[in-house]
Amino acid sequence: MEFKIISKSGVKTGNTGAKLAGLLKPGSLVLLDGDLGAGKTVFVQGICRGLGVKEHVTSPTFALINTYNGVFPGSGDPARIVHCDAYRLNSLEDLYDAGFFDFGEDAVLICEWSENVYGSKKPSGCIFVNIVRRDDISANYREIYISAEGGEGELSENAFR
Numbered sequence: 001m002e003f004k005i006i007s008k009s010g011v012k013t014g015n016t017g018a019k020l021a022g023l024l025k026p027g028s029l030v031l032l033d034g035d036l037g038a039g040k041t042v043f044v045q046g047i048c049r050g051l052g053v054k055e056h057v058t059s060p061t062f063a064l065i066n067t068y069n070g071v072f073p074g075s076g077d078p079a080r081i082v083h084c085d086a087y088r089l090n091s092l093e094d095l096y097d098a099g100f101f102d103f104g105e106d107a108v109l110i111c112e113w114s115e116n117v118y119g120s121k122k123p124s125g126c127i128f129v130n131i132v133r134r135d136d137i138s139a140n141y142r143e144i145y146i147s148a149e150g151g152e153g154e155l156s157e158n159a160f161r
């Protein structure tokens with residue numbers, strides 16, 4: 001199951017991320033792919049806002065991993081968010097070495113440039129977000145494809161309206 005959301009601004013992309021936050025649970029894995037400057041970090045900033053993160057969320061391109069504390073909007077339970085930018089990584093082993101999986105089973109894991117480490121084989125149960133720049137249409141035009149890979153399929157397009 002995959003659906004497509006059109007975004008014509010960073011605000012819309014961020015708000016889409018914030019709406020996705022409402023569907024996340026302890027242990028959720030969100031993988032993001034897309035062209036350079038597509039808006040992956042903007043989307044992650046939205047997820048974090050949706051999870052009540054107060055800190056400024058930046059791309060961990062050099063740090064590789066940032067972690068934030070937030071709250072699941074549904075339950076009010078504390079959420080630990082782990083954000084990785086895999087732009088400079090080449091394998092799943094690199095992702096392990098970066099410490100991405102070191103924060104416990106309940107952490108929400110978010111990885112930009114996931115194709116660098118997972119290739120096209122996304123793990124079952126992950127939420128996959130692919131942001132496509134449509135410079136051919138206009139500078140700010142993006143197609144955001146969201147799918148639940150082999151999971152319970154409980155992602156509902158209505159959640160993003």
Ligand SMILES: Nc1ncnc2c1ncn2[C@@H]1O[C@H](COP(=O)(O)OP(=O)(O)OP(=O)(O)O)[C@@H](O)[C@H]1O
Pocket residue numbers: 007008009010011012013034035036037038039040041042043059112139140141142
């Ligand atoms: N519809 C849109 N959605 C998201 N960002 C947009 C959109 N239109 C314009 N932008 C701009 O594009 C830029 C996206 O930057 P961002 O860092 O989020 O991209 P990225 O995919 O994380 O890049 P990188 O490949 O470097 O990780 C921002 O400056 C944002 O304001």
Ligand SMILES: [Mg+2]
Pocket residue numbers: 040041059085112
């Ligand atoms: Mg980025």
